[in-house]
Amino acid sequence: MTSTGTVRLEVDEDSGGKVATLVLDDPTRRNAMGRAMYATIPDLVAEVDGSPDIRVLLLRGEGREAFCAGSNIAEFRDHRLGDAHLGYDEVEHRATDALAACRVPVVACIRGACMGGGVGLALAADLRYAADDALFSVPPGFLGIGYPLDSVERLLATVGRSSAAELLLTARRLDAYEARRIGLIHDVVTADQLDEVVAERCTTIAALAPMTLRAARAALAGRPDAAALTEACFHSADLVEGITAFEQSRRPQFGNR
Numbered sequence: 001m002t003s004t005g006t007v008r009l010e011v012d013e014d015s016g017g018k019v020a021t022l023v024l025d026d027p028t029r030r031n032a033m034g035r036a037m038y039a040t041i042p043d044l045v046a047e048v049d050g051s052p053d054i055r056v057l058l059l060r061g062e063g064r065e066a067f068c069a070g071s072n073i074a075e076f077r078d079h080r081l082g083d084a085h086l087g088y089d090e091v092e093h094r095a096t097d098a099l100a101a102c103r104v105p106v107v108a109c110i111r112g113a114c115m116g117g118g119v120g121l122a123l124a125a126d127l128r129y130a131a132d133d134a135l136f137s138v139p140p141g142f143l144g145i146g147y148p149l150d151s152v153e154r155l156l157a158t159v160g161r162s163s164a165a166e167l168l169l170t171a172r173r174l175d176a177y178e179a180r181r182i183g184l185i186h187d188v189v190t191a192d193q194l195d196e197v198v199a200e201r202c203t204t205i206a207a208l209a210p211m212t213l214r215a216a217r218a219a220l221a222g223r224p225d226a227a228a229l230t231e232a233c234f235h236s237a238d239l240v241e242g243i244t245a246f247e248q249s250r251r252p253q254f255g256n257r
Contacts, residue, residue, distance in 0.1 A: 068118030
């Protein structure tokens with residue numbers, strides 16, 4: 001059975017086009033990801049990368065019941081048995097890599113279920129904020145599949161070996177507060193406050209110097225271009241603008257140059 005879900009890109013005009021949102025949209029399956037949905041993500045991220053006005057990408061699920069309940073198990077018999085899994089896993093890998101390599105910071109807004117492949121998508125984001133009704137688990141052991149190695153590596157880097165081992169080896173569910181305690185997410189707020197809090201975080205990020213954020217993200221990821229991106233900040237018009245704005249006691253207007 002093939003998923004009928006979609007992934008769509010929305011640009012918030014109220015933010016001056018600086019905030020874009022990637023929406024995982026299959027609420028009848030709690031936004032479980034089908035192969036075609038994963039395949040859409042790299043092209044949508046490329047749109048963000050090609051839009052100089054966009055300063056931050058928000059990742060969320062459609063509706064209030066789930067961020068993403070994982071990959072669509074209805075597709076597994078056709079796409080994840082035997083060598084068929086290789087093509088599926090490559091599509092999933094390209095999706096998470098595209099998010100992790102996005103030109104702008106990626107913020108995950110998580111409510112309800114965040115399971116399996118949903119955790120993998122969230123781990124590709126720079127920042128993760130959750131409602132107090134969020135539930136997290138990494139349950140491949142219930143099915144007998146192998147969890148994607150890139151997601152294992154991101155989980156290990158995010159929560160450390162001890163917590164990663166417990167998540168992978170017990171498949172138990174964590175509530176939002178325990179997820180915050182182990183470092184899987186950055187903050188927990190009430191479900192009614194989540195959208196407002198995340199919007200405020202995105203507005204804050206969108207107002208900062210894009211070149212500085214790009215260099216910081218490269219350094220955090222250990223990318224080889226981190227030094228060059230950091231050096232470029234010192235030769236940028238944005239640095240001149242930042243110093244001038246400080247001297248004039250006004251907010252800087254960064255131009256990403």
